Amino acid sequence: MNPKGTFLDVMRNAAATAGDARGFRFYASPSDSVFASYEALDRQARADAAALVASGHAAGDVAVLAFDPGLGFIRALYAVFYAGLVAAPVPVAAIRQPDAALRRLASIVADSGSRIVLTEGGALLPLCVAPDDSVGEARVVSIDSLVGRIEEWVPPASDAGSLALLQYTSGSTGTPKGVMVSHGNLVANEAAITSALGLSAASRLVGWLPHYHDMGLVGQLLQPIFFAGDCVFTSPNQFLRRPLLWLKLITQHRATHTVGPDFAYALCTRLVTDEQLAGLDLSSLEGAITGAEPVRVETLRAFAERFARAGFQADAFIPAYGMAETTLLVTAKAAGRVVATIQADAAGIEQGVLRAPVDGGRAVDLVSCGPAADGHRIEIVDPVSGERLVDGEIGEILVSGPSVAQGYWRRPDATAAVFGVTIPGDGDDHRYLRTGDLGTSVAGELLITGRLKDLIIIRGRNIYPQDLEQTASTLLHAGCLSAAFEGSASQPAVGLVAEIDAARLAAGEIDALAERVRRAVTEEYLLPELGVALIRKGSLPRTTSGKVQRNLTRSLLAEERLPTLLMLGFDRGAVT
The missing domain is CATH 3.30.300.30 (ANL, C-terminal domain)
Structure with missing residues (x-):
């Protein structure tokens, strides 16, 4: 795939190369699945995009996507990219806090300036919002109501610099902000993931992550389009109700890759019974990516030991590090290599340096998240002075490379402070993203120790x-x-x-x-x-x-x- 193209080019390439043979299969329940091929998605997207443009939405406009998990979201994402619009996915699950969910939706509509909220079925009913209603200045439109003609579709004049996504941050350390991800960022990151994981059209990805989060959107749903392979997924709710379903889908579909946070692997280790384990076959897994939260040595060991009987190989684990501000991936363990772990002196980490444990002292196990992705660069600096640190010294992680996003939507001051950092002595030509995370580098591999703003x-x-x-x-x-x-x-x-x-x-x-x-x-x-x-x-x-x-x-x-x-x-x- 041409790294200078757009993700629309990626989608069209998947339709041309995979046709009706590969695509997305969604499980609404363990026994209920639906399939959409890349060719079918391409045909539908051209009609939907023609309808969006005919209704007055122009290239560069923001479309908020408010969907439950499923193929409806995939269809909407295709429609938005084919129309040259900017997609802003939002969460709508609001069983316990519908008022808070509605406030978040309204704030994102207002912040993005969107004039349309695309949705499906009853996704917004818990928020007392239905198609044809309004949220702020945006009209709520059901994706099923779009009626367009394929022959009227005109490819948008998008390029690598055009915005593809407004990825609103989850707000774990502050107010959610819209991260501006360009088509060039998205293509570069998907290329980096493909290279790091050794993916091809023969790969098959199984997952359950939320589609509005960077790991679920970029790593689980958009990634298979890039390599034109199959993706089988279910919803987070289905996984939380029955974690076994994740492993059964891997078994049933002979998945080569899957992705999940640390807690998901720990949950399966704890809840899957011996009887259930006997029915699993995880031997097809070449990569089990773990990220989005601290990766714990004990979780990896316990899962590998528990599921070895099901054919799981410990070296299939791929600890990774990333964030919305870098589109997704920054580093990842190389596929096929053993996970590298380091046992360090806890007192040394508290003092900002990595050193071997001392007799009688408390030790901490750290997991390597691998080297920087292709074309990307990592530096560790003193959080106060900004001076570059050497291997083994703990400081703030800075990132540069083609996946680093364009900044925060309508927040020039925050963009300059976070995306425009320089290192003293390097001049102003090379700028970095401040991640706000703490870590160190050892032999070119990244180890994460914590979050700067949470430090006590x-x-x-x-x-x-x-x-x-x-x-x-x-x-x-x-x-x-x-x-x-x-x-x-x-x-x-x-x-x-x-x-x-x-x-x-x-x-x-x-x-x-x-x-x-x-x-x-x-x-x-x-x-x-x-x-x-x-x-x-x-x-x-x-x-x-x-x-x-x-x-x-x-x-x-x-x-x-x-x-x-x-x-x-x-x-x-x-x-x-």
């Missing part, structure tokens, strides 16, 4: 909240999460809010659990003090991609807006 600084030590949360998780019920954050001057040095399944605990046991969590975390990390709050399971604020929002958790606790069952070491309402 105590007496000169850099404490990573995910470490505290991991220790707490060993004492919590399955599926219960926690969020750690730095306290204020008038509060404990560190706060930790943890979910519990209250129905499984008596009143006295709740008190005892809080004390056990506080003791375990305090002693393991030598904290001077720790406040613990226990809340009901499922109550921690999460982003649309499922990541815990630590700063928002702290604010909600201060405002008494969390369903708190017990507080130990906190004065209610005083966390500021």
Whole structure:
């Protein structure tokens, strides 16, 4: 594929080379699937695009895509690209918080300036929105209502610099912003993924990730179009109800590649029974990509050991690192290589340097996320001075390359601050993206240690909240999460809010659990003090991609807006 072309060129190439033989198969349930070939999608897209243009939508306009998982979203994405519009996918699942989902939809419509929200069926009914309604200045249009003539379609005058996507960030560390992904960015990143994973038209990808998130959109749905291979997918809800379905689809369709976050592999390890395991065959997997959240050594080992009986090979794991601001992929382990792990001294990491564990000291296992993708460059710099650091020194990760997006939509100041960074002594010719992530490089491979904005600084030590949360998780019920954050001057040095399944605990046991969590975390990390709050399971604020929002958790606790069952070491309402 020509890396200087557009993703429309990619879609048309898939139709020409794969025809009706390959495409997308969606499972709405374990026994209910529908298929759309690349040729059928191409035919439908030309008619749909002609209808969009005829109704007054011009190249460069933004179309918000509000869909449940399924082929309807794929159809809409094709229609938008064939019309030369810019796609802005949004989440619509709103069973528990329809008001919040509607506010998010309305804010994205307003921010993007979109005049159309494409949807399907009853996707927006939980938000009390239906086709022909309006959301702000945008009209809600069902994709099924588009009626156009294929022969009236005219290819848009798009090029590599034209915008393809407004990928709204999930907001784990701030207000969601629209990342401007050009066609050139998208093609470059898909080419990098194809190269890193060794994909071809014979590859078959199986997944369940949300289509509005960068990993699900770029890595799961758009990637198969690039290599013109098959994609079999189901919905996140189907996976969460029955994680076994993911593995059964891999078995049934002889998938060569799959993708998921760390928690998904851990969930399957915990829930799949011996009887179910006997019916699985994962020997076809060449790549099991893991990313979007910290990759844990114990998760990889446990999954590999559990599913070795089903033919899973440990070297199929591909730890990867990326984000919406780089379209998706930044680094990935080379296909076929053994996953590289490093055991490091925890005290050294807190001081900003990677070193071997010392006798009697706490050690941390880190997973290599591999080298930079083809054509991309990574630098590690001091977060304050911006000076380049050497291998083994921990600092902020900077990225440059053709996948780095164009900036934030209508936010020139934020774009300059994040996308226009230079390194002292290098001049102004080479600019980098500030990722906000912390890590180090060893022999050209990237190791992630944490998130800069979430860092807890105590007496000169850099404490990573995910470490505290991991220790707490060993004492919590399955599926219960926690969020750690730095306290204020008038509060404990560190706060930790943890979910519990209250129905499984008596009143006295709740008190005892809080004390056990506080003791375990305090002693393991030598904290001077720790406040613990226990809340009901499922109550921690999460982003649309499922990541815990630590700063928002702290604010909600201060405002008494969390369903708190017990507080130990906190004065209610005083966390500021």
